Amino acid sequence: MSTAGKVIKCKAAVLWETKKPFSIEDIEVAPPKAHEVRIKMVATSVCRSDDSVVAGNHPTPLPAVLGHEGAGIVESVGEGVTSVKPGDKVIPLFSPQCGNCRICKHPEGNLCVTSSAHVHGTMSDGTTRFTCKGKPIHNFVSTSTFSQYTVVDEMAVAKIDAASPLDKVCLIGCGFSTGYGSAVKVAKVTPGSTCAVFGLGGVGLSVIIGCKTAGAARIIAVDINKDKFAKAKELGATECINPLDYSKPIHEVIQEMTDGGVDFSFEVIGRIDTMMSSLLSSHASCGVSVIVGVPPNSQSLSVNPLLLLLGRTWKGAIFGGFKSKDSVPKLVADFMANKFPLEPLITHVLPFEKINEAFELLRSGKSIRTVLTF
Ligand code: COD
Numbered sequence: 001m002s003t004a005g006k007v008i009k010c011k012a013a014v015l016w017e018t019k020k021p022f023s024i025e026d027i028e029v030a031p032p033k034a035h036e037v038r039i040k041m042v043a044t045s046v047c048r049s050d051d052s053v054v055a056g057n058h059p060t061p062l063p064a065v066l067g068h069e070g071a072g073i074v075e076s077v078g079e080g081v082t083s084v085k086p087g088d089k090v091i092p093l094f095s096p097q098c099g100n101c102r103i104c105k106h107p108e109g110n111l112c113v114t115s116s117a118h119v120h121g122t123m124s125d126g127t128t129r130f131t132c133k134g135k136p137i138h139n140f141v142s143t144s145t146f147s148q149y150t151v152v153d154e155m156a157v158a159k160i161d162a163a164s165p166l167d168k169v170c171l172i173g174c175g176f177s178t179g180y181g182s183a184v185k186v187a188k189v190t191p192g193s194t195c196a197v198f199g200l201g202g203v204g205l206s207v208i209i210g211c212k213t214a215g216a217a218r219i220i221a222v223d224i225n226k227d228k229f230a231k232a233k234e235l236g237a238t239e240c241i242n243p244l245d246y247s248k249p250i251h252e253v254i255q256e257m258t259d260g261g262v263d264f265s266f267e268v269i270g271r272i273d274t275m276m277s278s279l280l281s282s283h284a285s286c287g288v289s290v291i292v293g294v295p296p297n298s299q300s301l302s303v304n305p306l307l308l309l310l311g312r313t314w315k316g317a318i319f320g321g322f323k324s325k326d327s328v329p330k331l332v333a334d335f336m337a338n339k340f341p342l343e344p345l346i347t348h349v350l351p352f353e354k355i356n357e358a359f360e361l362l363r364s365g366k367s368i369r370t371v372l373t374f
């Protein structure tokens with residue numbers, strides 16, 4: 001019996017307030033309005049940014065259904081939707097692509113400026129499709145993947161290969177693409193180059209995958225936790241170094257190892273001090289340094305202009321610089337063509353109901369990515 005046009009009752013993980021566990025609740029999901037898509041989620045992974053909301057470091061209206069790294073199947077579409085149809089496999093996009101704004105029309109920019117839904121915790125029409133116990137429940141960054149069913153704007157969903165394994169390609173919705181794109185799209189790593197990657201979580205490891213795919217000759221992996229080194233090497237790091245093993249600053253160690261500094265450096269931790277170490281590790285004249293992490297509490301960094309005047313490039317981007325709706329289907333196709341692996345990033349798979357366990361694994365540093373299956 002078709003559910004199209006009807007309210008669907010299903011389970012979702014609701015965050016009622018910060019610093020509390022998720023509650024698995026029975027919620028109602030309204031049908032999609034015009035230019036919206038209702039998706040049956042199949043898999044979602046858990047990302048550090050979801051935990052920042054729980055911890056209170058990333059304010060978003062609550063109660064809400066969080067989750068932004070998922071994959072599913074279109075259940076029904078609202079009026080006027082043309083890019084997907086019921087039955088299509090899709091990935092929701094936390095950074096939408098409207099296709100019409102100044103940035104979507106810019107050849108390089110990827111931060112679509114049309115959607116203010118991020119700030120308000122709603123669909124782009126300012127309302128939500130979720131209710132629980134008679135109360136409206138907010139959306140989260142256009143995606144809300146911690147629910148058996150979710151509704152997204154058409155500009156916040158990409159159709160992907162019908163043969164793709166959703167319990168793996170869900171990582172393309174955030175962490176993998178953020179890291180991989182930072183190497184291949186933002187830095188534009190070149191064949192034979194030297195790279196340094198600071199931070200070996202799921203995103204840093206995805207940067208390593210990107211550097212390797214782009215043909216880097218040396219990839220120096222940096223982390224204060226040496227337990228991260230084995231996986232970094234498996235994915236392409238040629239050397240692994242721990243700043244705690246040296247008495248001098250780590251950028252000096254890297255400069256000595258690389259005849260003055262690497263061609264490309266990446267900060268994938270989210271700390272001011274390591275952003276400076278990463279910048280200084282890139283060559284003063286030809287280096288490109290990319291910021292991937294976001295420091296807490298809007299901290300800022302002061303720099304000597306000479307650090308850039310000599311020729312360095314310092315840049316950053318969200319979602320690996322990818323225009324989401326255009327790039328996600330291509331990234332899935334590249335995964336299907338074995339251009340890069342995703343499996344090594346998935347350390348745990350749990351049923352959706354064990355979402356709080358997945359967050360404990362993230363907080364304890366025991367997981368790289370946990371995939372929750374519905
Ligand atoms: N020196 C070296 N390594 C360090 C240091 C240090 N001082 N401190 C921590 N580390 C290592 C840790 O041991 C760990 O291995 C690694 O850094 C960080 O890994 P995770 O698992 O905490 O992080 P990731 O890979 O899941 O995410 C990293 C981000 C930088 C993306 C994240 O923390 C962040 O800043 N997120 C917000 C920015 C963003 O774009 N997110 C994407 C949208 S959700």
Ligand code: ZN
Pocket residue numbers: 047048049050068069174175
């Ligand atoms: Zn994320």
